[in-house]
Amino acid sequence: MRLVAINSSIVYSTIDDHRDTIDKDRLYVMPDILVSELANVYGKGIINKDTNFEEVYKKYDGSSLDNKSLFCFRSGGIGDLMFMLVGIQNVKEKYPTCKIISGSTRVNSFIFKASPFVDDIIFTPYPYDLIEDIDYHLYFEGIIEGNPLAEQINAYDLFLQYFNLDYNKISGKKKIPVMNISAVERKYIEEIFVRLDININEDIIVGIQVKTSSPIRNYSLDLTNKLILLLAKRNIKVILLGSSTDGFDLTSKMKNIDCENVFDFTKYSTSIDRFMSIVNFCDIVIGADSSALHLAGAFGKYILGLFGAFDSDMRLKYYNNAIALQGVTNCSPCYLHGNIPCRNSLKDGSSACMNLIKPELIEKALIDKLLPLVKKG
Amino acid sequence: MKRQKKKQKQHKSIEKRARRRINAAEKSCDILKYIDFKTFTQHRIELAHKHINHERVIDSLSKNVSNLMDITSSLLDLISSVSNVPSEAMYEMFSKIYEGKKIIKYDGSIEGKVVSKEYNLKGGV
Numbered sequence: 012m013r014l015v016a017i018n019s020s021i022v023y024s025t026i027d028d029h030r031d032t033i034d035k036d037r038l039y040v041m042p043d044i045l046v047s048e049l050a051n052v053y054g055k056g057i058i059n060k061d062t063n064f065e066e067v068y069k070k071y072d073g074s075s076l077d078n079k080s081l082f083c084f085r086s087g088g089i090g091d092l093m094f095m096l097v098g099i100q101n102v103k104e105k106y107p108t109c110k111i112i113s114g115s116t117r118v119n120s121f122i123f124k125a126s127p128f129v130d131d132i133i134f135t136p137y138p139y140d141l142i143e144d145i146d147y148h149l150y151f152e153g154i155i156e157g158n159p160l161a162e163q164i165n166a167y168d169l170f171l172q173y174f175n176l177d178y179n180k181i182s183g184k185k186k187i188p189v190m191n192i193s194a195v196e197r198k199y200i201e202e203i204f205v206r207l208d209i210n211i212n213e214d215i216i217v218g219i220q221v222k223t224s225s226p227i228r229n230y231s232l233d234l235t236n237k238l239i240l241l242l243a244k245r246n247i248k249v250i251l252l253g254s255s256t257d258g259f260d261l262t263s264k265m266k267n268i269d270c271e272n273v274f275d276f277t278k279y280s281t282s283i284d285r286f287m288s289i290v291n292f293c294d295i296v297i298g299a300d301s302s303a304l305h306l307a308g309a310f311g312k313y314i315l316g317l318f319g320a321f322d323s324d325m326r327l328k329y330y331n332n333a334i335a336l337q338g339v340t341n342c343s344p345c346y347l348h349g350n351i352p353c354r355n356s357l358k359d360g361s362s363a364c365m366n367l368i369k370p371e372l373i374e375k376a377l378i379d380k381l382l383p384l385v386k387k388g
Numbered sequence: 389m390k391r392q393k394k395k396q397k398q399h400k401s402i403e404k405r406a407r408r409r410i411n412a413a414e415k416s417c418d419i420l421k422y423i424d425f426k427t428f429t430q431h432r433i434e435l436a437h438k439h440i441n442h443e444r445v446i447d448s449l450s451k452n453v454s455n456l457m458d459i460t461s462s463l464l465d466l467i468s469s470v471s472n473v474p475s476e477a478m479y480e481m482f483s484k485i486y487e488g489k490k491i492i493k494y495d496g497s498i499e500g501k502v503v504s505k506e507y508n509l510k511g512g513v
Contacts, residue, residue, distance in 0.1 A: 183508075314507075323505055333507040340500035363498045372502060380509065 012064035012150060013046045014139060015039055017057050021049075025117050031134070038139035040064050042086055042152075045136060064150075067139070071147035073175030076106035082142050084114025085151040086135060088224050089283065089302035092122040093309065094166045095151060096129075096188040098174035101181060103128040112145060121283035125190040149173065156348045165328045186329040188309040192291050193284050200279065200288040207274055209248050211292055215387055217242055217377070218276075218290060218307075220252040220298030226352045227320045227345075228299045230368070231361035238297075238370035242377070243272040252289060252296070252303045253277040294385045297373065299365065300326055308333065313381045315373065319343050319364030320353070332384065334376055338364035 020035040033039060038060065049057055071081055083099060085091055092115055099111050112131040113123040123129045133141055142148065154173055155161045161169055167186040168178035178186075204211050219239065223229050242249050255278055280286040287306055290296060296307035297315040300323075307314050308330035316327055316335040322344045323335030337344075340355070343364035347353055352360040 323507075327505075327507045329507075331508045332510065334509065335505040335507070337503045337505060338500060339503055340498060343500075364500065367498050367500050367502050369502075376504060380506070384509075 012040055012068075012152065013043055014060075014062045014064050014067060015041055015046055015049075015058060015136075016060040017049065017053075018059040019053075019057060021053070029117055031117070033136060034138075039136040040139055040142065041136035067143065068150075069146065069148050071149045071175065076102065076109035076147070078108045079106075079146040080110040080112060080144075081147045081149065082112045082114060082133070082145040083149045083151070084133075084135070084137065085154075086116065087151070087155075089119060089122055090166075090300075090305045091151070091155065092119055093188045093190075093302075093305045094155075094170040096122065096126050096190070097167045097186055098170045098176065099126065100128040100189055101171060101176055101185060102174055104185075105176070112142075114142075119283060121287070122190075125192070125284070125287065127189065127191060161325065162322075162344075162346050165325050167329055183329045187331075188305075190287070190306075190309050192288050192310075196282075196284045196288040197291070200285060200292060203276075203279055204292060209250075209274070213387060214248045215295075215382070215385055216248045216250060216293050218250050218252045218293035218296045218298075218303060220296070220301055220303035221277075222253050223299045223301035225349060226356070226360045227347050227349060227362055228301065228365070229361055230299045230317050230365050231357070231359050233359065234361075234366065234368075234370050238373055239273055240270070241370055241374045243270055245374075245378075246272065248272055248274065250274045250276045250289070250293065252286070252293075252298070253280065254286065255279070255281045294387065295377065295381050297377070313384065315377055315381060317365065317368050317373070319362050319367075320345050320347050332381070334380055336368045336372060336376060338362075338367035340364045340367065 016036055016038050017033060018035060021033045022030055023033070025031055036059070046058065046061065081102065083095060085095055095113075099113070102109060103111060110130045111128060112133060113120075113129045114133045114135060114137050115123060117134045120132050120134060123132050151170070151173060154169060155166065158169075164172070164178075165186075171178040171181060171186070201211065209216065219235065221230075221232070221235055239249050239251075249272055251274070276289050280289060286302075290303055290306040290312070291310050293307065293312055295313040295315060296303050297317070298304050299317045299319075300321050304314055304316050304326070308327070311331060314327065314330055314333035316323055316333060317338075318326070318335050319338040319340075320343060323337050327333045327335055340363050342353075342355055343362075345353065353362050355363040357363060357366055
């Protein structure tokens, strides 16, 4: 993290088409990658002040937060922010008078907006004048990636530990994020279900998340196609989960996207709160280690997780009604992160460990263990 | 005549590039560069056949543990095609050296198992 000021105002578009401004001569806390991007696009001369954030970082040391304020931030994905959320709600319970301010990208901020424990949100890049008067800071970069503890301790416990809380003294129930769905978005998504002739009170709705943020954790598209066919034949309403940007990829690669009982809901996930509402309408969520599984866990849905690179204990341990199918090879779990396929990936880029989990096996686990528990119809 | 000369010149440049690639693969002991031969035309494969020091490449490969995990039957077939060693024999040789690190079986299937785990399964959500 850097503390940076630039010598000319910049207006830029965010991923959700919002226009943000970085003001001239105003100090901002921003990730190193954004600083180098600015230098690459506008030239090094644009940066007129650049120091390490550590110089002004007031790291929370576990002292009393009564009538104090705490700024927590991370630039990771939805799952990571949810791990953070559990820490926030336990801090708030311990120190109800503490003001909690969260920091994230504008797009991901819906995760914090859904939490009743977050008092305020600041979007990245964080203006330093907004955070310099806050009593304590906590930033979570590198807590999962490259941390050997992340291979032994559940992600929620790891974040609780970072908040200086003793995770052994906190019950499993309090390690599930509390999140509220926006009534407006819920109504919007409900209308789509009605339009598509899916009866939310009677039909069994299974959501399948097709893509994760890393190809190492992805379940292959071919196998997902087979799984979709197997479930659709059983008269289960299969809805595809993912961001609206995944949709472009999916429609070209997934052959069964238009068949009966299969519905592509990625096109309706134009924001994270809509995505959350869609997951909330599912009875069961199937997917690799990614956002939909964690949201399903938070909303108390049945979970069928597909794991390879990570041990499912590190992610699903505290959720209710969860099953994991873990592909175990000589190289897994490897706890690898990144945007490129692992060295043992197959031709389509999916990891060997994930390819061990056959669609028939997923179908069997679903039919034998989860479907009998779903009370519908 | 002019066209023939131009063709000869092009041919020489292809040979030069192929030789450079072969040398790079041998020197860096990098199996991934060796895989690049897959994209070679028949002419280049023949050329590689002529110039490559197969023993040296196989020796380099067997010393490079991490890259050996990339070995799949198709890759073995490829190496076999330029080294004249039967791919099955080569697979056996590699798996003996790196026992316990085998991920992909010779037939292309994956070595491993699926473990099922349950978390707080009680129904009535």
